[in-house]
Amino acid sequence: xxxxxxxxxxxxxxxxxxxxxxxxxxxxxxxxxxxxxxxxxxxxxxxxxxxxxxxxxxxxxxxxxxxxxxxxxxxxxxxxxxxx
Numbered sequence: 001x002x003x004x005x006x007x008x009x010x011x012x013x014x015x016x017x018x019x020x021x022x023x024x025x026x027x028x029x030x031x032x033x034x035x036x037x038x039x040x041x042x043x044x045x046x047x048x049x050x051x052x053x054x055x056x057x058x059x060x061x062x063x064x065x066x067x068x069x070x071x072x073x074x075x076x077x078x079x080x081x082x083x084x
Contacts, residue, residue: 001055008052020056024037028054 001022003007004010012018032048 004050004054008053008054010052024057061080 001018004025005012010021012021029050032050035044035048038044
């Protein structure tokens with residue numbers, strides 16, 4: 001995550017948010033690796049790569065049951081709204 005943060009200029013408000021984003025990043029990284037393995041075996045026609053959205057939850061996966069992130073459901077999720 002540290003290299004990701006430097007590459008994309010990411011700064012988090014707290015250690016709690018950083019840990020939350022790390023879990024999302026690691027899950028996205030796993031999904032990308034799994035997809036690219038399918039690409040290598042000819043099951044899909046394109047590769048994926050990490051980008052600046054790697055520490056965010058896809059809206060398509062985040063809405064189910066109003067849960068922010070199904071992979072983190074059942075765990076306490078930090079309040080990470082931007083302070084203005």
